[in-house]
Amino acid sequence: GAGVSQSPSNKVTEKGKDVELRCDPISGHTALYWYRQSLGQGLEFLIYFQGNSAPDKSGLPSDRFSAERTGGSVSTLTIQRTQQEDSAVYLCASSLTRGIRGYTFGSGTRLTVV
Amino acid sequence: QQQVKQSPQSLIVQKGGISIINCAYENTAFDYFPWYQQFPGKGPALLIAIRPDVSEKKEGRFTISFNKSAKQFSLHIMDSQPGDSATYFCAASPPWGRGGSQGNLIFGKGTKLSVKP
Numbered sequence: 001g002a003g004v005s006q007s008p009s010n011k012v013t014e015k016g017k018d019v020e021l022r023c024d025p026i027s028g029h030t031a032l033y034w035y036r037q038s039l040g041q042g043l044e045f046l047i048y049f050q051g052n053s054a055p056d057k058s059g060l061p062s063d064r065f066s067a068e069r070t071g072g073s074v075s076t077l078t079i080q081r082t083q084q085e086d087s088a089v090y091l092c093a094s095s096l097t098r099g100i101r102g103y104t105f106g107s108g109t110r111l112t113v114v
Numbered sequence: 115q116q117q118v119k120q121s122p123q124s125l126i127v128q129k130g131g132i133s134i135i136n137c138a139y140e141n142t143a144f145d146y147f148p149w150y151q152q153f154p155g156k157g158p159a160l161l162i163a164i165r166p167d168v169s170e171k172k173e174g175r176f177t178i179s180f181n182k183s184a185k186q187f188s189l190h191i192m193d194s195q196p197g198d199s200a201t202y203f204c205a206a207s208p209p210w211g212r213g214g215s216q217g218n219l220i221f222g223k224g225t226k227l228s229v230k231p
Contacts, residue, residue, distance in 0.1 A: 004157070033218065042120075042203065042223035043158070056218070091157050102148065103219065105157030 002026075004106035006092050012112045013082055021077040021109045023092030030096070032075050033103060034067060037089040046090075049075060082113045117141055118206050120222025127229050133191040135225045137204035140185065144206040148219070149178065149189045152201045161202070162189070194229045201226050 005024040013019050025032050034046040045059040049069040060066070064082075069075040079086055089110050093103035119138045127133045139147075145166055150158035164171045164178040164187065171178045177190040191198055205219040 035221075043205075043219075043221040045218050045220070048218055059218075093157070102160045102163065105150075105159065107155065107157050 004092055004094055004104050006090075006106035006109050008109060009107065010110045010112075012114060015084060015113055016081055018078065018080045019082055019111065021079075021090050021111070023075045023077070023094075023106060025073065025075070025092070025094030026104055027073075028096065029094035029104075030072065031094060032069060033093045033095075034075070034077050035091045035093065035105075036061075037091055037108065038087075043091065046077070079111075082111075084113045087111055087113045117220050118204060118222045120204050120225060122225060123223070124226045125228070127194045127227065129194065129196060129229055129231050131194050131229075133194045133198065133227055133229070134188055135202050135204070135227070136186065136188045137206075137222050138184075138186045139206045141206070141208060142185070143208040145209050146207045147178070147180065147187050148205050149176075150203045150205065150221075152203065152224075158203055191227075194227075196229045196231050199227055199229050 004026055007022045011019055030051045032049040035043040036046055037043050047060055047067045048056040064080045067077045089108040091105050091108045093105045095103050117140050121136050125133060148163035149161045151161045152158040162173050162176050162178055164180050166182050169180050175192045178187060180187045201224045203224045204222045207219045
């Protein structure tokens with residue numbers, strides 16, 4: 001596609017429920033990143049996928065967070081048993097390859113846990 | 115541990131003025147320093163970037179100044195316009211592969227810029 005597409009754009013969920021956030025990277029981009037943006041906290045790295053290599057999960061804040069990338073394209077970020085502190089904007093970015101440093105971000109999913 | 119410190123948190127500038135946002139980093143292995151611009155409801159967009167082998171890079175009204183010895187870099191927006199009102203993030207990353215790095219960008223906390231007409 002022309003840009004990085006994320007869905008849904010907004011998600012309100014009850015505390016304790018599981019949520020899935022989707023990211024469609026730019027076609028042909030092999031590197032995919034998830035970041036979390038909390039108010040006043042900048043962008044926090046969560047996880048990184050590069051081609052068929054094992055993902056870098058070093059930024060995931062707890063074992064309630066997981067992500068997968070199917071067929072080297074679409075990625076899903078799953079948050080289990082959501083907590084109020086999970087409320088944030090979740091941003092996905094992709095780049096042509098890990099050697100290309102400029103990311104293209106999607107518009108994000110705003111998650112609100114009530 | 116915050117590896118990239120950004121200031122100020124917010125900035126108000128009159129139209130036509132110069133906006134200056136500063137960042138400092140700690141890791142001397144960082145070798146790529148981009149600035150991103152984010153409008154409400156949108157994801158950040160790459161604005162301009164610099165590598166440490168140059169002290170300044172200019173693109174239109176936007177200039178990055180880089181001071182390697184001080185481990186600081188700044189964004190200057192000349193002739194600031196109301197359309198420049200956005201949140202600006204500095205970032206830095208080490209080269210891929212060094213110390214196991216995946217070259218992930220580490221972001222500052224952002225500066226909300228308001229340009230008054």
